[in-house]
Amino acid sequence: MQIEKTMKKITIKDVAKDAEVSVAAVSKVIRSAYGVSPSLKEKVEKSIKKLGYRPNTSARGMRGKTFTIGVLIVNLGNAYLPKLLEKINATLSKSGYKMLIGLGQSELSIESSLIESMIDNNVDGLILVAPHLSDSALAQYAKQVPMTVIGHIENTATSFDTINGDDFLGARLATRALVETGIKNIKMISQPLREFNKVDLNQERERGFLDTLSEANYSDVTEKLIFRASNNEDELKKELALFLDEQTLPCAIFCWSDIHAIPLLDECIKRQLIPQKDVFIIGYDNTPLASYSMINLSSIDQQAEQQGELAANALLERIKGRNTAKHLLVEPSLISRKSH
Amino acid sequence: MQIEKTMKKITIKDVAKDAEVSVAAVSKVIRSAYGVSPSLKEKVEKSIKKLGYRPNTSARGMRGKTFTIGVLIVNLGNAYLPKLLEKINATLSKSGYKMLIGLGQSELSIESSLIESMIDNNVDGLILVAPHLSDSALAQYAKQVPMTVIGHIENTATSFDTINGDDFLGARLATRALVETGIKNIKMISQPLREFNKVDLNQERERGFLDTLSEANYSDVTEKLIFRASNNEDELKKELALFLDEQTLPCAIFCWSDIHAIPLLDECIKRQLIPQKDVFIIGYDNTPLASYSMINLSSIDQQAEQQGELAANALLERIKGRNTAKHLLVEPSLISRKSH
DNA sequence: GTAAAAGTGTAGAACGTTATACAAATAATA
DNA sequence: TATTATTTGTATAACGTTCTACACTTTTAC
Numbered sequence: 180m181q182i183e184k185t186m187k188k189i190t191i192k193d194v195a196k197d198a199e200v201s202v203a204a205v206s207k208v209i210r211s212a213y214g215v216s217p218s219l220k221e222k223v224e225k226s227i228k229k230l231g232y233r234p235n236t237s238a239r240g241m242r243g244k245t246f247t248i249g250v251l252i253v254n255l256g257n258a259y260l261p262k263l264l265e266k267i268n269a270t271l272s273k274s275g276y277k278m279l280i281g282l283g284q285s286e287l288s289i290e291s292s293l294i295e296s297m298i299d300n301n302v303d304g305l306i307l308v309a310p311h312l313s314d315s316a317l318a319q320y321a322k323q324v325p326m327t328v329i330g331h332i333e334n335t336a337t338s339f340d341t342i343n344g345d346d347f348l349g350a351r352l353a354t355r356a357l358v359e360t361g362i363k364n365i366k367m368i369s370q371p372l373r374e375f376n377k378v379d380l381n382q383e384r385e386r387g388f389l390d391t392l393s394e395a396n397y398s399d400v401t402e403k404l405i406f407r408a409s410n411n412e413d414e415l416k417k418e419l420a421l422f423l424d425e426q427t428l429p430c431a432i433f434c435w436s437d438i439h440a441i442p443l444l445d446e447c448i449k450r451q452l453i454p455q456k457d458v459f460i461i462g463y464d465n466t467p468l469a470s471y472s473m474i475n476l477s478s479i480d481q482q483a484e485q486q487g488e489l490a491a492n493a494l495l496e497r498i499k500g501r502n503t504a505k506h507l508l509v510e511p512s513l514i515s516r517k518s519h
Numbered sequence: 520m521q522i523e524k525t526m527k528k529i530t531i532k533d534v535a536k537d538a539e540v541s542v543a544a545v546s547k548v549i550r551s552a553y554g555v556s557p558s559l560k561e562k563v564e565k566s567i568k569k570l571g572y573r574p575n576t577s578a579r580g581m582r583g584k585t586f587t588i589g590v591l592i593v594n595l596g597n598a599y600l601p602k603l604l605e606k607i608n609a610t611l612s613k614s615g616y617k618m619l620i621g622l623g624q625s626e627l628s629i630e631s632s633l634i635e636s637m638i639d640n641n642v643d644g645l646i647l648v649a650p651h652l653s654d655s656a657l658a659q660y661a662k663q664v665p666m667t668v669i670g671h672i673e674n675t676a677t678s679f680d681t682i683n684g685d686d687f688l689g690a691r692l693a694t695r696a697l698v699e700t701g702i703k704n705i706k707m708i709s710q711p712l713r714e715f716n717k718v719d720l721n722q723e724r725e726r727g728f729l730d731t732l733s734e735a736n737y738s739d740v741t742e743k744l745i746f747r748a749s750n751n752e753d754e755l756k757k758e759l760a761l762f763l764d765e766q767t768l769p770c771a772i773f774c775w776s777d778i779h780a781i782p783l784l785d786e787c788i789k790r791q792l793i794p795q796k797d798v799f800i801i802g803y804d805n806t807p808l809a810s811y812s813m814i815n816l817s818s819i820d821q822q823a824e825q826q827g828e829l830a831a832n833a834l835l836e837r838i839k840g841r842n843t844a845k846h847l848l849v850e851p852s853l854i855s856r857k858s859h
Numbered sequence: 860g861t862a863a864a865a866g867t868g869t870a871g872a873a874c875g876t877t878a879t880a881c882a883a884a885t886a887a888t889a
Numbered sequence: 890t891a892t893t894a895t896t897t898g899t900a901t902a903a904c905g906t907t908c909t910a911c912a913c914t915t916t917t918a919c
Contacts, residue, residue: 188663190905201869206907214867236639237580238905241874245577247640255604256807261595268622277636280620282608296617299576300587300640323528445811467596471785473813530875541899546877554897578875581904865916872909879902887894 189232198226209234210243240301246276248494249297250306253283253290256412257438258466259483260308263329266487267306274495276303283310294320304494307331309380311373325497327490332380334506340493341506344481346380349511350387350433353461353479356513357431358395360459365392365431367405368422368439384435384463408439419443423450431459431519437466437478444476444518459519475517482509529572538566549574550583580641586616588834589637590646593623593630596752597778598806599823600648603669606827607646614835616643623650634660644834647671649720651713665837667830672720674846680833681846684821686720689851690727690773693801693819696853697771698735700799705732705771707745708762708779724775724803748779759783763790771799771859777806777818784816784858799859815857822849 191209195202200223207215208223215223226232236245248271252260268278279302281293290312297305302324309330310317320326321338329342357365367388370381385405392400408418419442434440440462447458454460454475462469465480489507496505531549535542540563547555548563555563566572576585588611592600608618619642621633630652637645642664649670650657660666661678669682697705707728710721725745732740748758759782774780780802787798794800794815802809805820829847836845 188905192905202906203869203871203908204867207868210907212908216867219868233635233639235580235641235905236636237577237585237641238874239907240577241575241581241876241905242907243874244907255601258598264595264622277633278622279640280622282604282618282620293617295573296576299573300619301575301577441811445813449812468808471781471814472789473785474811528875532875542876543878543899543901544897547898550877552878556897559898575875578904579877581875581906582877583904584877861919863916863918865914867912867914869912870910873907875904877903880900882899883897885894885896887892889890889892 188235189230191232191234193230194223194226194232197230198222244303245301247279247300247302248276248304248306248491249279249281249294249300249302250308251281251283251290251293251297251310252308253311254309254410255282257436257464258468259437259464259481263308263483263487266484267491270488270491271495276495291316298324304498306490306494325494327494327497329486329490330380332383336506337504340490340497340504342486342490342493343380343506343508344479344486344511345508346383346481346511347387347390349463349479349481350384351391352511352513353433353463354388354391355395356461356477356515356519357433357459358391358397360431360519362429362431362459363397364427364429365397365404365433366422366426368419368432368434368443369405369407370410370435371407381435388433415439416442416446419446423447423452428452428457429459430457432461434460434462437462437464437469437476440476440478440518441466441468441474444474454518461513461519465514469514469516477516477519478514479511480514481511485509528575529570531572531574533570534563534566534572537570538562584643585641587619587640587642588616588644588646588831589619589621589634589640589642590648591621591623591630591633591637591650592648593651594649594750595622597776597804598808599777599804599821603648603823603827606824607831610828610831611835616835631656638664644838646830646834665834667834667837669826669830670720672723676846677844680830680837680844682826682830682833683720683846683848684819684826684851685848686723686821686851687727687730689803689819689821690724691731692851692853693773693803694728694731695735696801696817696855696859697773697799698731698737700771700859702769702771702799703737704767704769705737705744705773706762706766708759708772708774708783709745709747710750710775711747721775728773755779755782756786759786763787763792768792768797769799770797772801774800774802777802777804777809777816780816780818780858781806781808781814784814794858801853801859805854809854809856817856817859818854819851820854821851825849 191202191205195205204219205223208220239245250267271278281297283290283293304325307328314333318338326339328339331341332343333341369385373379389400406422409415423446434443440460444460452458462476462478465478468474469476469478486509493505531542531545535545544559545563548560579585590607611618621637623630623633644665647668654673658678666679668679671681672683673681709725713719729740746762749755763786774783780800784800792798802816802818805818808814809816809818826849833845
């Protein structure tokens with residue numbers, strides 16, 4: 180802790196010398212391995228403290244563990260990430276692990292190279308958040324390093340764990356609530372389709388949406404009720420404006436994400452459309468913004484924190500040796516505000 | 520690129536064997552070091568591609584460079600970070616560097632240990648974003664690794680670079696605009712004071728605030744006009760409510776950050792106070808949220824992207840050998856919307 | 860009192876790179 | 890042609906850890 184006078188890095192050798200003991204002994208103490216006497220332990224720990232020694236992660240990576248977990252995220256702009264990441268971080272650090280975040284740029288090639296870069300850093304495990312990669316690509320990486328994936332539905336995967344909100348249920352909750360408003364024109368705003376994955380979280384939401392409408396005896400329940408908007412922020416605005424142009428009011432809209440719901444609501448306000456009268460909107464993720472009284476967006480909360488904790492723990496278990504897959508579903512809930 | 524059949528990691532040895540050449544030769548090619556013939560180069564590159572070889576960062580870290588830059592952030596919730604980080608990432612990757620984000624939790628001890636953890640990972644350089652650490656602590660770390668700091672004013676530092684918005688000017692722009700509204704009751708909402716730093720960004724904003732008021736011949740220009748609110752989200756709400764209770768309307772308020780301005784505006788709306796009539800608010804950072812028409816917050820834009828690029832480039836220069844300090848100031852501008 | 864078991868510490872190889880020092884081959888100069 | 894430079898490739902010692910194998914003590918069991 181104290182400020183070292185010299186800039187030379189303190190290595191395990193220095194500690195060994197200071198404690199008048201072998202390098203191997205010091206290593207044993209650090210790893211709390213078997214076969215060290217209390218007196219040895221004390222001596223070494225004293226020297227470690229005195230010199231301010233910290234094991235070098237790179238060197239560790241070459242033989243043993245690095246106690247580092249790579250976390251991959253694609254879109255930092257998504258406001259549900261902070262809570263998630265903080266919880267992952269907190270959970271990991273309880274077990275002495277550090278979190279390293281890699282930031283993808285929603286381009287697939289970058290996402291791959293980021294994962295590879297993490298692997299090259301010898302992380303002990305990987306948590307991917309809503310990756311865009313294909314199932315098979317994920318399976319490949321999972322062979323190389325323990326892995327847990329959040330926000331990517333694939334419950335047949337055997338080589339990695341998945342943690343998801345129950346998106347089908349979430350969509351049902353939202354759609355149900357919209358149905359109950361009595362509005363007949365109900366739409367959903369979704370994401371572009373992914374080509375290569377069997378199921379993705381958004382398909383589940385779409386399924387829940389359509390399913391609920393059918394159940395409520397809506398007529399003409401088809402994919403046409405689903406509008407797939409771009410993820411690009413600038414495009415999105417234009418597309419949403421066009422979308423609104425085409426709607427007959429009053430209109431109820433379920434958005435796959437607050438990132439879409441808030442700009443949509445924004446566009447509505449601009450047009451002087453009144454929530455709970457002309458438009459009824461429900462978002463997803465219950466982003467912090469949703470709760471501001473100027474926005475007041477109803478949204479599905481999918482418990483990011485719980486997902487983060489589950490993911491971190493699942494990964495730690497995997498690192499400890501579990502090699503069967505876990506696929507966990509977290510139950511979402513509807514937070515009702517003034518937008519529907 | 521292709522999918523490997525085997526899970527064994529491909530090392531430089533494998534490449535050497537495949538290319539029928541020495542390990543040293545391969546290393547030379549990778550580093551594009553002096554003394555390799557075109558034919559050797561070609562052979563090796565072919566094998567690298569064929570085997571999908573990627574150098575192991577840990578191993579690299581033990582001798583040479585890791586081509587990894589650590590970026591430290593404290594509060595992920597701050598919506599001005601995404602743009603900043605993305606720009607840093609983009610700039611670094613142009614030069615073949617990877618960015619690794621470490622997430623602090625606004626506790627000092629964690630911040631230190633995070634930096635240390637980065638150093639232990641043998642990063643080639645460090646970018647700190649708005650660190651809470653003391654000047655002297657920063658100087659200590661700067662001795663161990665090339666470092667650039669964003670959002671921390673200390674233009675006497677010699678061992679590291681700093682990149683900042685011109686906070687004095689930014690505050691002046693905002694305050695000037697508030698003065699021009701004609702409102703007499705002008706306040707500022709700032710952050711808690713930092714004990715150990717000579718100057719910090721917020722003090723600069725406070726200085727700009729007071730300075731402008733004096734210049735405009737306001738009477739009784741003292742620190743009492745500055746309200747220091749908590750950074751904790753929950754506390755903040757209560758404090759802002761109390762703050763508003765005490766104000767005589769109309770009232771103009773300059774907030775040191777949109778993170779504070781938006782909840783403040785929110786509280787105003789709740790109380791049915793009308794912006795541009797009862798309250799006049801200007802924030803800082805020009806967060807994406809500010810531009811939503813439900814929020815419509817005037818804010819000082821401090822060009823996060825430019826700061827990110829400057830920081831990344833400054834760091835790369837330092838890594839290349841520059842050892843004099845650079846202290847750059849980015850000029851901010853007022854984005855006028857409907858809150859003042 | 861001896862043999863076996865348990866406990867405690869150490870030597871040293873290994874991990875995958877880099878980079879220095881050098882050898883061999885080739886080209887340039889005298 | 891003999892000498893000196895230059896170019897090209899290689900052997901190998903680091904880097905800071907971990908961990909296996911082993912040796913030496915001490916304890917336990919009979």
